[in-house]
Structure formats: C-alpha cells, structure tokens
Amino acid sequence: MQFPIRPEMVLIDVDGTLVDSVPDLTFCVDAMMQQLGRPPRGEAAVRTWVGNGVERLVRRALSGTLDGEPTDADFDRAYPLFLELYADNTSKRSHLYEGVREGIDWLAANGYRLGCVTNKAAQFTEPLLRDLGIRDAFELVVSGDTLAEKKPSPAPLLHAARQLGVAPDRALMVGDSVSDVKAARAAGFLGIICMSYGYNHGQDIRSAGPDAVIDSMTQLPTLLSPATD
The missing domain is CATH 3.40.50.1000 (HAD superfamily/HAD-like)
Structure with a gap:
C-alpha cells in the first residue's frame, strides 16, 4: 500500500x-481466582490472554492457558463473579x-x-x-x-x-x-x-x-x- x-x-x-485495560482486568481475574480459592494469575499472564472478550478471558484464567477449556461447572461459577467485579472496576486502573x-x-x-x-x-x-x-x-x-x-x-x-x-x-x-x-x-x-x-x-x-x-x-x-x- x-x-x-x-x-x-x-x-x-x-x-x-x-x-x-489490563490493570483492571488483572485485578478482576485475580480477585475472581481468590474467591474461588485459587492462586492469582498476575498481569503478565493476563496480557497474553486478553483480546477476545471477557468470557474467553475467564476461560483462559481458569485453565491457565490460551486455548484451554475449564469444566462447565467451573466456568458457570466463575463467570458471574468476574462480571460483578468488572462492572465495579471497568476504568479504575x-x-x-x-x-x-x-x-x-x-x-x-x-x-x-x-x-x-x-x-x-x-x-x-x-x-x-x-x-x-x-x-x-x-x-x-x-x-x-x-x-x-x-x-x-x-x-x-x-x-x-x-x-x-x-x-x-x-x-x-x-x-x-x-x-x-x-x-x-x-x-x-x-x-x-x-x-x-x-x-x-x-x-x-x-x-x-x-x-x-x-x-x-x-x-x-x-x-x-x-x-x-
């Protein structure tokens, strides 16, 4: 061109x-993981996972990989937690x-x-x-x-x-x-x-x-x- x-x-x-937007997304991912009794993922990982919408981000956070899939039960428990967190933390960071x-x-x-x-x-x-x-x-x-x-x-x-x-x-x-x-x-x-x-x-x-x-x-x-x- x-x-x-x-x-x-x-x-x-x-x-x-x-x-x-990664600072806010990381906060929400890590808070979600904490509520689920799991270790945080951290900003470096979240930076490699964003870009395909928050549903995909939650699936990646739960599985710990870019292409992994959590169980339906895990996702159904985690996704509402993330949505609630992100609604309150869309632009704070x-x-x-x-x-x-x-x-x-x-x-x-x-x-x-x-x-x-x-x-x-x-x-x-x-x-x-x-x-x-x-x-x-x-x-x-x-x-x-x-x-x-x-x-x-x-x-x-x-x-x-x-x-x-x-x-x-x-x-x-x-x-x-x-x-x-x-x-x-x-x-x-x-x-x-x-x-x-x-x-x-x-x-x-x-x-x-x-x-x-x-x-x-x-x-x-x-x-x-x-x-x-």
Whole structure:
C-alpha cells in the first residue's frame, strides 16, 4: 500500500489500541481466582490472554492457558463473579495510551469520520470510553455483543460501514491484534494499521501482515492525508 491514504472512515479498536485495560482486568481475574480459592494469575499472564472478550478471558484464567477449556461447572461459577467485579472496576486502573488523545484530535480536526469496533461487551465498553473522556469522539460504537459475531469476523466492521454509509474499500481499521487484521482483510477494507504495543497473545503483530505498524497514534499524520479545505 502506498501511503498517505485518505479513507472516509477510520474504525478503532479499544483494548490494546486506545486503552490499556489490563490493570483492571488483572485485578478482576485475580480477585475472581481468590474467591474461588485459587492462586492469582498476575498481569503478565493476563496480557497474553486478553483480546477476545471477557468470557474467553475467564476461560483462559481458569485453565491457565490460551486455548484451554475449564469444566462447565467451573466456568458457570466463575463467570458471574468476574462480571460483578468488572462492572465495579471497568476504568479504575485503565488508561489511554500515550498519544491516543492527540491522534483522535488530529483525525477529528481533519474531517475523518470515526467509529469504534471492539470485542468488549457494551456494558463495559460504553462506561470505559466515557470515563476516559473519548466516547464523544466516535459516531458509533460496535461492541462485542452488538452482533452475533465478533472480530475476527468481518461482520462488526461491515456493520459499522453500513451504519455510516461508507463503502468498505473506503474504510480503515486501526487495531493491535491478528483479529483486527483478519477482520479488516475479510471486510475488504482499504487498509489496516496496527499499534506495536497492543495485545496479540505475546506475538509480534508484524507477523500478521498489517499495512503499517506504528508506536503511537501521533504517527497517524505520517500515514493519512490531512484535510484539503
């Protein structure tokens, strides 16, 4: 892909892209484990497990592995505990990554239409974005439970494009994981830019083949065209 480009819409992921939510997620995982009489998992492990929604995170925490599955009984006991904990700890420790606010401000100032597409459930996404002061930057938010499918399915991205009346080949995705790359490719998006610092199960996101990898959203002006008027 030849940069700079001028998409009509930019969709941005939340966890690992806009927000470092691992501190809150780790608190909730470890508190859940304590209530279950089990040892804590710790932040390093949680960082490799996030990115596919809280249900998957709970399953990983219980099994101690990325692909493991707990028993149904264990999950049915643990999941409500986690939901209750996370409802009270959605944004107490989470924070915007450095450069996010500046990047969003630049996109808005240069006329880019902005949407948010995340695998996090709406009951957590909306308060998190509000508490961190960026909810109003987005015309729409597609959460993990908005549709029947989540990323890496292209469905959430295509839904956002339809809602805003933008052709997929005029839309850009900004994310941090292989799920974002797969979703953008399957949706026929113009491109996918990934953050180097995000959550990709411990793997370098460059191996997923995004169109560009940046260290901060303050670098978006080097890849996107400014307003022409």
